[in-house]
Structure formats: structure tokens, C-alpha cells
Amino acid sequence: xxxxxxxxxxxxxxxxxxxxxxxxxxxxxxxxxxxxxxxxxxxxxxxxxxxxxxxxxxxxxxxxxxxxxxxxxxxxxxxxxxxxxxxxxxxxxxxxxxxxxxxxxxxxxxxxxxxxxxxxxxxxxxxxxxxxxxxxxxxxxxxxxxxxxxxxxxxxxxxxxxxxxxxxxxxxxxxxxxxxxxxxxxxxxxxxxxxxxxxxxxxxxxxxxxxxxxxxxxxxxx
Amino acid sequence: xxxxxxxxxxxxxxxxxxxxxxxxxxxxxxxxxxxxxxxxxxxxxxxxxxxxxxxxxxxxxxxxxxxxxxxxxxxxxxxxxxxxxxxxxxxxxxxxxxxxxxxxxxxxxxxxxxxxxxxxxxxxxxxxxxxxxxxxxxxxxxxxxxxxxxxxxxxxxxxxxxxxxxxxxxxxxxxxxxxxxxxxxxxxxxxxxxxxxxxxxxxxxxxxxxxxxxxxxxxxxxxxxxxxxxxxxxxxxxxxxxxxxxxxx
Amino acid sequence: xxxxxxxxxxxxxxxxxxxxxxxxxxxxxxxxxxxxxxxxxxxxxxxxxxxxxxxxxxxxxxxxxxxxxxxxxxxxxxxxxxxxxxxxxxxxxxxxxxxxxxxxxxxxxxxxxxxxxxxxxxxxxxxxxxxxxxxxxxxxxxxxxxxxxxxxxxxxxxxxxxxxxxxxxxxxxxxxxxxxxxxxxxxxxxxxxxxxxxxxxxxxxxxxxxxxxxxxx
Numbered sequence: 001x002x003x004x005x006x007x008x009x010x011x012x013x014x015x016x017x018x019x020x021x022x023x024x025x026x027x028x029x030x031x032x033x034x035x036x037x038x039x040x041x042x043x044x045x046x047x048x049x050x051x052x053x054x055x056x057x058x059x060x061x062x063x064x065x066x067x068x069x070x071x072x073x074x075x076x077x078x079x080x081x082x083x084x085x086x087x088x089x090x091x092x093x094x095x096x097x098x099x100x101x102x103x104x105x106x107x108x109x110x111x112x113x114x115x116x117x118x119x120x121x122x123x124x125x126x127x128x129x130x131x132x133x134x135x136x137x138x139x140x141x142x143x144x145x146x147x148x149x150x151x152x153x154x155x156x157x158x159x160x161x162x163x164x165x166x167x168x169x170x171x172x173x174x175x176x177x178x179x180x181x182x183x184x185x186x187x188x189x190x191x192x193x194x195x196x197x198x199x200x201x202x203x204x205x206x207x208x209x210x211x212x213x214x215x216x217x218x219x220x221x222x
Numbered sequence: 223x224x225x226x227x228x229x230x231x232x233x234x235x236x237x238x239x240x241x242x243x244x245x246x247x248x249x250x251x252x253x254x255x256x257x258x259x260x261x262x263x264x265x266x267x268x269x270x271x272x273x274x275x276x277x278x279x280x281x282x283x284x285x286x287x288x289x290x291x292x293x294x295x296x297x298x299x300x301x302x303x304x305x306x307x308x309x310x311x312x313x314x315x316x317x318x319x320x321x322x323x324x325x326x327x328x329x330x331x332x333x334x335x336x337x338x339x340x341x342x343x344x345x346x347x348x349x350x351x352x353x354x355x356x357x358x359x360x361x362x363x364x365x366x367x368x369x370x371x372x373x374x375x376x377x378x379x380x381x382x383x384x385x386x387x388x389x390x391x392x393x394x395x396x397x398x399x400x401x402x403x404x405x406x407x408x409x410x411x412x413x414x415x416x417x418x419x420x421x422x423x424x425x426x427x428x429x430x431x432x433x434x435x436x437x438x439x440x441x442x443x444x445x446x447x448x449x450x451x452x453x454x455x456x457x458x459x460x461x462x463x464x465x466x467x468x469x470x471x
Numbered sequence: 472x473x474x475x476x477x478x479x480x481x482x483x484x485x486x487x488x489x490x491x492x493x494x495x496x497x498x499x500x501x502x503x504x505x506x507x508x509x510x511x512x513x514x515x516x517x518x519x520x521x522x523x524x525x526x527x528x529x530x531x532x533x534x535x536x537x538x539x540x541x542x543x544x545x546x547x548x549x550x551x552x553x554x555x556x557x558x559x560x561x562x563x564x565x566x567x568x569x570x571x572x573x574x575x576x577x578x579x580x581x582x583x584x585x586x587x588x589x590x591x592x593x594x595x596x597x598x599x600x601x602x603x604x605x606x607x608x609x610x611x612x613x614x615x616x617x618x619x620x621x622x623x624x625x626x627x628x629x630x631x632x633x634x635x636x637x638x639x640x641x642x643x644x645x646x647x648x649x650x651x652x653x654x655x656x657x658x659x660x661x662x663x664x665x666x667x668x669x670x671x672x673x674x675x676x677x678x679x680x681x682x683x684x685x686x687x688x
Contacts, residue, residue, distance in 0.1 A: 022394070026245040070234060088276065147384065151377055151380065151381055152363060152364065153369065155367045158367070159361050161360075161363050161364060161367055164359060164363055165360040165363075165364060165381065167360075167391065168354075168356045168357045168360065168385070168388060168389075169384070169388045171353055171383075171392050171395060171396070172388075172391045172394075172395035173390055175395045175396070175398065175399045176395065176398075179398075179399065188402070190402075197395075197398075201391070204391075208387070212380060212384045215380050216377060216380050216381075219373060219376035219377045219380060220373060220377060222372065222373065222376070
């Protein structure tokens, strides 16, 4: 098995088993979806209109939840040095790592987003578009969270710092992913465009973020 | 990383000339700019006297963005060539940029109130400037959180460079986001609504702000250089003291 | 320590190189830790770096490994620089063990063997040599610090690299652990490998070059 595949599987297994695995982001997502109507009021028309926005927003926050552990753990227990010395190209290494963790912990998000949208009174069609947009957004969200986590690796109580760093970078994917669901609900023909843009941002992030993450990892080791 | 501030003579010489020059120019141009903005230019036919806030707001917004560009360039220079002055410049520019951003947001809100009736409007430019503020704050927070100066410099540089790429995409996405609900564009910077009598105060204020920023950056760079030199001497003194102690014991 | 002879597994031959450090200058912030440091470690040699905390032992090791870029000087393995050759030449043991609390030694060691391009067959013999073979399936979180350190040493040996960089290897080890560590190092040296260890403990390795960093400023 190639080293990259080993890394992917190991990171996925560690993320699955340790620290709650997929339960962490999922639980946060559910909590946020539950709290929002309590804060906003139960007016059905309002909830249906803002559902796409709330789902994307809550998903974004859920991804940030576990960001500090993504590279913070490796920084603290010496794994970062071993990874760097392993001979695997750092850019591919970090991509495999982040994707492994994302695969293990973020897979429920689109499903929860779908259920949430339905609970907010969104018809099945737009709700599916919203869920699809969330799926398309996951690579961008995971990699940006990874970048912020790598920069802040090992800093104590870095949650707030990571959120501050990551949020400006998540603005585009949030706009497009939420826009897709909203457009589908409003019926204003931009849904496909927004979906494509979400995918484009995710692909672009997949191409660029690993360089930033690898550089950040290196700079924090010295 | 060490070398530059242990012998900052070249920078000192340059600073000695530029700092009073920039300071003087800033003062003069600000004076002229304020006079032009608040006294010598006519009120806008649509907005009346409230147009005058634009002369403070628009250059501030421009400075906020220009300073981030400068931050990104300094970060790039440091990342590639490891020049300590570039890192010090980045460190010094960030809070200044943040202040200009806050100024732009505050004056933008003041300008908007008479026109929109609300203290804030989620239009493309104001929202982009708000995101820019978050970017500045994130950069400053990251540098502050890292104790090792070298790590702070290098990691900060990576974030700053990523930030400038991100800001380009943010600008596009925020424009896209607001384009669905484009209000009647009262605040148009370019185009036929800008009159020559408005262009002059705007330009003078923009140049004045630039020299003001330049003066502040150079001034703070010089203080940074002195502070780092003092710290180096302090640490060297402690090191020698420790060596003496060990030699004796 | 019992008088059993430790049996070490057969492993593919090393291709040892001489490590050459020349003119190394390291600084932390604006404080020079190490100036004009030279070191040559031939195959089969061991270097013990001692010195009080903060003198730069760890920094020096990290610079040799290539994690830190020095202010001046070079680190070479034979003819190659550290940047190109480190993954093939070095096995690293830092302050932390590089083990995840949720994994077992078997999982960890198999993974790192795979990453090093080495077979997993020597895992059990090496663990036996470090007297921890019964713990192979116990999660790392339930191992003592000393047992974790021994597992980490197995990982180092498993990588089958010529040069070992060890930062405080004996820290949490008891007398028995230190003896086993010494045997492991001796076996490595007998195969042509070399070891550089930073330690503030007294380690009794035969014919080791001792460097006191307190005197190298």
C-alpha cells in the first residue's frame, strides 16, 4: 500500500476512533440547527427562507470545531516531525491527512443538512440542492480549517484564533454554498451557478491549500 | 534573521531623512486636504454637506486595502529572502492597516446614515472592508500568539500571502452575493457622478493618507529596530553573566 | 538486568554515511545558541551531547535533522545535504514519542515501518529486545511513559536508517530500560550505524564521543 494511502487510512481511523469521531461535528451541527429557530422564532415562512443560510453557516462552524486537533495533536506528540522526515512530499501528505480526517468526521454533514432543511419547511427539491452544495463545500471547508489549524498548531486554546483566521477564508464558499440552496428555494435560476462556483472554490482550495498547509507545518516545526 | 538589526546603519540613515520628510509632507497635505474637503469644495447636489465624509472615508478604505497589499509584499519578501526588515515592516503595517479599516468602516457608517437611514448597509464594498478587518485581526492575533519570533515571522508571512489571494476571491464572491439586491448606487466612486471639484479633495486626501501611513510605518520601524537591538544586547548580557557563573562554579 | 543475550532480527543492510557538520551557527530569536560548531560522526560511532537545559542540545539535533535552518554552516551526509538525504539517512526520536494515544504499538509500528519502506517482520523481535512484546496490542494511552519510550525506540530501529538522532532517549527509562537502550544502540553501531543523542543523564555507552555544549558558545 502506498504511503499516501496508509496516511489517509491512518488519519481516517484515528479521527473515527478518537475524540468522538464523526459525532463531534455532527452533534454541533444538530445543536446549531436546533437552536437557530429558538432564537429566530418559529414563523414557517421565515425559517424556510433562511434554511439554506442557516445550514451552511452551522456546517461551517461545525467544521471549525475540531480544527485545532487536526494539526495540534501532531504538533504536540511529535508526529509532525516524523511526517516531515518520512520522505513523502509534504503537499500530498497534508492533503491525504486532511482528506482522511474529513472523510471520517464530516460525512454526515450533507445528510444532516438535508434533514435540517426539511425540518425548516424547505421542499425536497431545494433541500437536496442545499445538501449537494454542502457536499461540494466540504473539501474547501476542511482544507481551510486545516490551514488555520496548521498555522496555529499547538497554541494553547487556539480555537478562537483558528476561527478568526479561517472565517475570512471561508467567506466565498459560504456565499456560494448558501446561495445554491437559497436560489433553489427562491427559484431564481442561480442555483446551478452557485453550485458550480462552490465546486470551483473547493477544487481551487484543493489545489492551493496543501501548499499553504505544508509551508505552515514546516514553519511551525522550526 | 539576526544580521540586519545588529547593524541597521543603512536603514537608520534612510530613516533619518525620510521620517521628517514624510511627516512634513503628511502634515501639509492633510492641511490642504482638510481645507479642500471641508471648506473649499462645494456641497454635492444630491447629498449636500454629508458628501464631505466621503473625503475621509474613501481614502481610508483605499489605505486599508493598499496597506494590506504592502503587508503581503513585505511578507513575500521576508518569506523568500529572509530579510528581517521586511518582517519588521509587516509587523508594523498590520495594526496601522487595521486602524485605517476601522476608520473606513466607522466613517462609512456615518456617511451611510443620512442616505440609507440605517447605521449599516450590507453592500458589497462595506462588507468586503469588514472582512478585511477580520483578516487584519487574524494576522495580528496569530503573530501575537506565537512566542518564537522566527516562527511568528514565517508563519505570519504565510498567512498574509494566503490572505491576499483570498481577498481577491472574497471581493468577487461578495460582489456576486450583493448583486442580487443591488441598491441604487449612490456611492459610486468612479463614473460620471464624480465631479472635478470632488476629485481634487479626494486625491489630496488620498496622497496625504499615504504619506501619513508612510511616516507612521517608518517611525515605528525605527522604534522596532531600537527595541530589538536593546533586547539583543540584554540577552547577550544575560548570556555572558550565565557563562561567568558557570565558569566560576 | 538478566544475563540473557538479546537477539536482534535480521534487517536489510544499512548504507552508512559519515555525518559532517561544519561551521554551524544557530540562533533562537536574536540569541546565538551555537557558534562555529563542527562535528564528524563516522559509521559505528556514538555522540553524547550533554549540557544544561537551554544550551541548544535540542536545537542542534533539530538543525541536523533539517527542521531548523541554521544561520550559517552546513550539515552533510556523505556528499548529500540534509535537505535531500534526511528521509533516507535519519531516524528521529524527539522529546515526544510520536505515538497516538488511541493506537496500539502494533498499529503504530506497522504504519511507520510502511512509511519507512521497511518490512514489519522485525516488530516483534525488536519489541522483545526492549522487553515490551507483551504490550503489542495495548493502546498507547495505557502504557507507562517508560513503555511508550521503549516503543518509540523500536520505531527508530524499525526504520532501519543509518543515523539515529535521539533527544533525551533515556528520559523516562528505568535502569533496565537504559540497559536495553544501550544494547540496542550497540547493535545498531555494530551494523555500521551511528547515533547522536542529546541527554542530561549519564549514559554509559562504550567509546562514545562526549560533547559538552556548555563549552561551545
